[in-house]
Amino acid sequence: MQSFHVNSFGAAILLSALFMGLLGVLVIAPIACIEFTWNFLATHVCAAPVINPWQAMLLYLAVACMVYLFGWVQIEIKTGTVE
Numbered sequence: 001m002q003s004f005h006v007n008s009f010g011a012a013i014l015l016s017a018l019f020m021g022l023l024g025v026l027v028i029a030p031i032a033c034i035e036f037t038w039n040f041l042a043t044h045v046c047a048a049p050v051i052n053p054w055q056a057m058l059l060y061l062a063v064a065c066m067v068y069l070f071g072w073v074q075i076e077i078k079t080g081t082v083e
Contacts, residue, residue: 031056 006014035056042048051059067073 031060034060 031053035051035053038048038056038059039050043050068075
């Protein structure tokens with residue numbers, strides 16, 4: 001059987017790459033999709049202004065807050081004791 005050893009620097013690089021990939025999938029990709037969709041559809045359908053990535057991020061956060069406030073997604077943290 002072959003074993004695979006990773007030193008601490010390699011583990012730090014691997015974890016940071018994993019974190020950045022997760023950040024890209026969960027945050028940056030939806031913001032890019034929101035910006036592209038808004039700038040492509042809203043400007044052609046009605047006279048809406050073009051938005052930048054920061055405004056797309058605020059729109060993403062506003063929609064996330066509305067989803068949470070309407071109760072469509074509930075976040076619960078429960079703790080318990082192990083006997």
